[in-house]
Amino acid sequence: MKWRVGPYHSLCLEPMRMEFDLQGTEIQEAKIEVGFLHKALEQAMTKQPWSATLVYAGHLDPESSFFGEWVTCIALEKLLRLSLPPRAHWIRAIVAELSRLSLSLHFFSYIAKALPFETLLHYTLREREMILDLFELLTGSRHAQHFLRVGGVASDTTAGFLDRILILCKEMTHRLTEYRDILLENPLIQQRMQQQGQLRKEWIEAHGITGINALASGAPALPPQVTTDHPFLQGRQAMPCYPRNGPQSGDIYSRVCLHMEALQGSLSLLEQWCEQIPPGEFLQPHAFPKTFPEGIGQGCLEGPRGLLCCDITSAEKGTHPEKVSFSTPTERLLPVLPLLLKGQLLQDIPLLLASLHLSIAEVDR
C-alpha cells in the first residue's frame, strides 16, 4: 500500500513530501519531493545591489546562516581581490566554530526527538542556549546574526566574549561525558542505531557526498582536489582534534559518534583559538564599491553538513551579481535518500533522517 507523508509531519524534520510503497511496515520503494521552501534566493540576489548579497546569503540555511554569509563573503572578496586583516580571519573562524557547535547540539536534539528521548532533548537545548547567549553578546542577535562584512566582520569581540567562550568550553567538555553515557553507551539506543541506515561508499563517490556522512562511511570528508586548493580547509583538517576517530561502518551509530567527536573537536579548537587570537583591525578599511569588476568569485568552505560552495559572476562594472550559484551538501545527499529508505522499517525512519543532518532549506533555496 502507498502512504504519503508531508510536507509537514512529525516523521520529517523539514518540509518535504515522501511517498512510501509499503509491505506491512517495510518500505519497498520511496519517493522524495522537495521544493516547499523555495524562495528563489539565487534569482533574488541577482536583482538586488551588491550590498544586499550578504543579507540574502544568510537565508540559505536558516539554522547555520553564518556559513551562507561566510561562503558568499569569500566569493566576493575573491572578486574584489581583497585581503583581510589577520584578526578578522580569527574572529570569523571562532564564530564559525561556535555556529558549528550550535548546529551539532541541534543535531543531537533532532536525534533525541527522533528516538524520542525527552531528557536528552532538553539537555542539548539547554547547552545550545548558552551558545546563543554568546551570539547575542557579540552581535545582538541569537539567530541570523548578519555579522560578516566584505573585508572582515561587523565589529570587534565585545568585552568578556572570549573569556565566556573558555567557560563554555570547560562546561561543555563535562557535559559531553554525560551525552556519551546516556546516548552512545545505552544498549537500547545502540540496538536501534547499529547496522541501520548504512550509507555505502559507492553512493558517496557517485554523488559527491561530503562531510560527516562521508567520513562515517570511510570516505574523505572533502574531495582531495578541494583541500589542496584551499589552505584554510587543509589547515582545519590537519588539526589533531578533527573528527577521524570513530566507527566507520556508515550506519546511524557511526554518524552520531562522529558528530560527538566533531563537538569535542570544535571545543578544543575554540580553546586554542581564543588564546591565540592576535590583536589588530577587524575590518579592511575600504568603501564598499557600488560596482564590481568583471569575473567569477568562487567561495568554498567546509560547512557543518559538508562542502559548501558559492560562485558569483559579475559583469564589467556590474551594479548587481550577474549570476549566483550555491552548491550545498544536502542536495548531493538527497538522490541517495530513496536508496537508503528502501528496506527500512517505518519505525527506523525518523532516526535515519535525523542522523543524515539534512537541510531542506538549502536544497530548495
Place this chain on the structure above:
Amino acid sequence: MSLLSFLLLACVSLSYGLFVCFYSRKVVAMLQARVGPQTLLKQLQPLADVLKLSQKKGPFWGRPLDLFCFCVESYATYMTLAIVPLGSLLLLHETETACLLPFLACLIVGLSHLLLGLHQSRFACRIGAIQQSAQLLLGFFPGLMSLLTAVVAVGGYEWAHFSQKQGFFPWTWVLFSGPFYPIAGFIFIASGLMLLSLFPFDAPWKSPELASGILGEFSGKRLLLFWISHFYFFFLWSLMSVVLFLGAWTLPEVVQLFFKNSPHLLTALELVWILTKTFFLMMSLLCLAQAQPVIQTSQMIRFAWVFLCPLSLLALIGSLLLKG
C-alpha cells in the same frame, strides 16, 4: 460506606490526584533541567489544565462507534473503583477475584482502542492502535503470572489476605520473603507499564512516525478524559503493586493496638501510609523512565518474549515448589 465517608474519600482522592499529578510533572521537569509548572497556586496547575481542555469546542464523539467505544472504556475503567484497595475498611466491594478485575478492564480498554484505531482514516492511527494492542497482549501474560506468584505467597486472592500476611517493615513484605518474589515484583511492575502503554513503553503515542497514533483523533474533552483514565490506571497499577508486594496498608502492631478502639482513625492512618508508598513508587518509576528513551515495539516484543514471560513462569513454578 456512608455518604459522608464517600464524599470525604472523594475529596481526599481528588486532592491526592492533584498533588501527585503536580509533583510528577515537577520531578520530570527537575530531571530534564526545566522549571516545570509554575502558577500562583502551584498544586492547582492540573486543575487549570483540566478546565482548559474541557472548554475546547468540538464534538465529544464523531460517530456512533466513537460513542460506543467511549462508553465501553469509561465503564471498564471506572468499574475498578469498586475494588480499589485503600485500607481495611475502605473497600467498596471485596471479592475473591478483585485483583483480576484491573486486568479485565485493561483488556477491554485496549480492545476498544484497537476498534477505534482500525476505523480511522489515518494510516498512522491504525498502526498505532495495532501496536498498542500488541503491547497489551505482551504485558498481560507475565503480569498475570506474577500476580499468581504473589497469590501463592499469601495463600489467597483477597486484598485482606495480602494485608494480613505482610507486615510494616520491608523484610516482612512479599517482595523479600523468598528468592522468586523480587523477580515477580519487578515483572508485575514492568508488565503493567507495558500493558497500559505507560512510559517508557508509550511508543504507540510518542513515536514520531505515528504522529500520536490514536491520540491524534482525540481533542478537547475526549482527550482530557483519556489522560484522566491514563493517569488513573498508572495510579491503580502502582497501588496494586504496593498491595501485592510492598506491604499493603499494614501499620506497625503497636499502632494497631493503640488505635484499636478508633477504627476510623486507624483507617485514615492506613490510607495515608498506602498512598505515601504508592506516591514514592510512582515517582521512582517516573525517574527511571526519564533516563531511558521510549522503547520501540520490536524491542518490547523481544524483551517480553525473552525475559518477562520465561522469568514470570520460572517465578511462579519456583514459588509453588518452595511452598510445597
